[in-house]
Amino acid sequence: MFLKRLDIKGFKSFADKTEIALEPGINIIVGPNGCGKSNVVDAVRWVLGEGNVRHLRGHKSEDIIFNGTDKEKGQGMAWVEMTLENSDGLLPVAYHEVTVSRKAFRNGESEFYLNKTRVRMKDIGELFTGTGLGKKGYSIINQGELEQVLNAQPLERRLMLEEAAGIIKYRQQRDEVNRRIEKTGQDLLRLGDIINELEQRRQELQIKAAKAGQYRLWADELGDKERFVYQYEGGRLRRDLAKKQEDFVHRNHEVERYRQEIAEGEENLLQEELNLREVETILNDLKEERRQLEGTLSALTSDHRIAGERLKNNQERIVAASSDAARYAGMLQSLQNDLERQQLDWEGESRGYQARVAEYSELEQELLDLEDKLESERSRFEVQKSDFFTRMQGEAEVKNEILSNAEQLKRLHDKHERLLVRVDEIRNKLSGINLDLDQMQNEKCENEEQLSLCTGERTRLDQEYNNLLGVNRQYEDKLTSLARQAQEIKAQIIHLQEMQRNMVGYSPAARAILTAGQKGGLTGIMGLAGEVIDVPPGMELAVEMAAGRGLENIIVEKSGHAEKAIEHLKKSGAGRVTFLPLDLLKVTDVPEKVLRELAAYPGVRGLASRLIGCEEKYRRAIDYLLGRVLIVDDLPIGITIFKKIAYPFKIVTLEGELINPGGAVSGGSKARADASSPLQRKGEEKKLQKNLGEIQALQAEQQTRLNESRENLRKLEETRESIRKSIMELEYHLQLLCKGIDSNKTNAAAARRDIEENLSEIERIDAEIDSVCQRLQDIEERQQQVEEENQKLAAEMERAREELTARHSELELRRERLTSWQEQLAMKKNELDHYAANIEQFKQVGASYASSHQEACSLQERLEQESKKESDKSQQLEEKIAGHKQKLAEIADKLEEVQAGHLAAQLRLDELRGALHPGRNRIVELEAQTRNLEMAITRSGVELESLQERWRERFHTEWIEEELPTATAAEIREYKARIEYLQMQIEELGPVDLETIKEYEEINERFTFLTGQYQDLTNARDSLHELLQETEKLLIKNFGQFIQLANQSFNQTFQEIFEGGEATLILELNKDRLEAGVDIEVKLPGKKSQLLGLLSGGERALTCIAFVFSLLRLKPAPFCLLDEIDAALDEVNLNRFSRFLRSMAEVMQFIVITHRQGTIEAGSKIHGVTMPEKGISSVFTLDISQTENLAG
Incomplete structure (x- = not known):
């Protein structure tokens, strides 16, 4: 059996219908990241019945449907069809070719088909159970699931082994039976509760009828008393409401009177405020006029000051211009004398410049000779310097070694002290553990004695309980038999009555x-x-x-x-x-x-x-x-x-x-x-009715006995439960004590070991301290010797450096001297040029001085004219300033007069405002009283309406306005007390039902029916328990046989892949035989046994591959689909994986998604997944054997 073909359409990135034809052997699927390779794995998982969309790398069900791209619109359905070759009959269907398909729609609906016939998902799961392709199968390994196989819980590994053994169906059957037992138990519990409730209800109905007469008497009296009290309270509320409304009207009138008085006062106040605003307007105008005059005066004063400054400045400039004219005349004469002297100096300096050029050439040659000698001495100094640095480095290494050993010595001393403290702590802890151990031993002995007594009492109670349970079962069996007979008779009566209604015969x-x-x-x-x-x-x-x-x-x-x-x-x-x-x-x-x-x-x-x-x-x-x-x-x-x-x-x-x-x-x-005879039917019905009455009487008698037996059984069960809880508590306490004793013993032994280990460590540290001290002494002696040698070499280097410095100073001195000569020559040359330039410049300056003298004379004349104009302007400004100061004095007098009037008006306004305050306060007080009265009126009205509403709810009639009933307060209190008493009595009486007889018949009929149902469910539960025991025995037996074979296969496969080593499957101990998981113990070649978490990534991956292949070798699946499980393998392990894959491909089909060259070379057929259009996957197939034939 193998996977023959996979058809995909609309699933994830496969928008168009895609057919992948597969062959026996190794089929390789390759392609770049993100092209949709893993979607092929998801498609296979999905068609096999995967219901969790997160396992398919999605978040919601519609994520598996092609959602569209920028160019291609999304689809409304995902469809995957898987065709299997079944000629060997591995699948329990009478077809040589089996096609399983699945459809999913965007509304969440999903459909499964088996050979084009619609089936349930459960049918698909049962079809592949035991083939390795089930939910706990081992033949489909996704990305990242390789680690999950090793990191899985032991029970999950057991489920994989059960899937491989083909006995997972027994576990599923066991789980289903357990669910049915649990559901049956819940149904029995609910039925028992209902039956008990009905039984109690039957007894209650006998009491309810007697309550009706008393209820009517009390209800009538209560109604009369309540009507009287309601009428009395209503009249009282109406009187109170009328009084409050009268007070409300009176206070409203008083508020209106005060408001009128305040309105008149406010009118006078308004007139005064208008007068005050007129005075304020005049006052503001005067202030504004004063401000403008002050601004103008300030501007005139500023202009006057500026004019004075200009006049002063012109006088100074006139004096300066006169001085400049005289100065330029003297300078022109002096310049003529200097020009004659410059010409004589230029001739003398030219002769001295030629002599200095000759001396500079001699000095330059001496400098070159001195530089050659300095370079030779510098080379010798560098050699000495290099040697010195080497020695200094050695000295630094010695110092570092001393520091390192000193630090090590300090750490050893610190550790020595810590260990001593640790030993003391452990000894103290050991003493405490021993004390706890003695106390726990004594407590354990006391608990064991109590447990022995409780166990004996439980044995006695169990025997008594079993005897009583047997009696109870006899009653139940008898009741069940009677109920069955009654049911049969009722069925016959109903049948006869139906024939009578249909006029049969x-x-x-x-x-x-x-x-x-x-x-x-x-x-x-x-x-x-x-x-x-x-x-x-x-x-x-x-x-x-x-x-x-x-x-x-x-x-x-x-x-x-x-x-x-x-x-x-x-x-x-x-x-x-x-x-x-x-x-x-x-x-x-x-x-x-x-x-x-x-x-x-x-x-x-x-x-x-x-x-x-x-x-x-x-x-x-x-x-x-x-x-x-x-x-x-x-x-x-x-x-x-x-x-x-x-x-x-x-x-x-x-x-x-x-x-x-x-x-x-x-x-x-x-x-x-x-x-069909009518008379025969009538006679038979009478006879059956008589028999039914007799059986029902027997049922009532047996039910009474059963109830008594159940009550005794319940009391005994409570006693047994109390004893059981005591035993459980004692056993739990004993278990805790045993664990505590074992733990204390373990801790004591560990403490002793810790003391011995710490003492040994202290001895070792003492020896190491001695060794480090000796080594430190030797290093310090060597350091002293190195320092002496370095000091000598440093002195020699210092002398050489001083000589080199002296040579260098001399050289620099010569260079400076040469530079000085160069500068002096340049300066002399510049001086000669300067003399020549000065002579020419003197001529130009002479012409300039003559021009400046003429300009100074012209400027003096112009400034004298401007000074006369500024003097006239300053006199005019002084006259304007005097006029503005006179106006400011007049405005100040007016302003003082207006401010006095403003102050008087302000005082009158404050007096009027003060007169209005008492009236306003009285209005506020009256308004508060009015609001309180209004709220009180509203409350009274609400109370009256509430009373009327309670009247309507209580008596279901409209409120009747009647004269206030005459009654004293004491009588009203007596009425209310009587009402409370009657209400209390009626509440204590509880609900009254006059139809108790009819209800009793209905409840009794239902009780009989449910009793029969209870017995049927009890029998069904016993049958389910028997089926559960048989299934568990079969599961334990088959798994025990298979685990031995799986262990051998795993060890053999591990040794073949790793070329040695050991691998073992270990069944967990101290657990339920059906729930005991499977652990993996691995010993790699040349290494000790170690935990799986300590293996490298490649070793972990290869171990997982060995585990999966061992299951496939023992129980080959129709096909095995591996998604990049070789990613973590290096080249050596990859070659091992490829070699073993080829050997396994001889007996089963492999579909491998990979990027590794070594794995690709092992395949016989390659399917390439690409994305020619972004977001849409396509598949191309390459047959390697045909390609090799074409290539020759």
């Missing part, structure tokens, strides 16, 4: 007439003769044989009714019926003489018409029908009567033999009536 014509009469189409129809009679028990067959078809005769009131009925039969074509019109029937009574003769014969029962009961209105029809029918015990008596009595009787026996008046005798086995 009567002709179609009779049924048609009766139906028409019931519907009102015919009148006067009184009923069938066989339905209106009451036949004594045992005579049903005799009456039926004697009357024959006469029992179907229809009794009508008058002949006209018979005519209409016959006309109805003709029209409907329903058949023929004999009618008995009471106004036409002629009945002849049997003579009394004949009756007396019959009384002398034994075995004569009497005339049938007299033996049969019926209503008086039917008597004439019954006499007509059976008035001459004589019922006797047997046929011989009938023949005797026929011979002796000369009267035309129709004689019938109790066995149904019939002697006609003419002498004809009929009888035999066919004479007995069949089940």
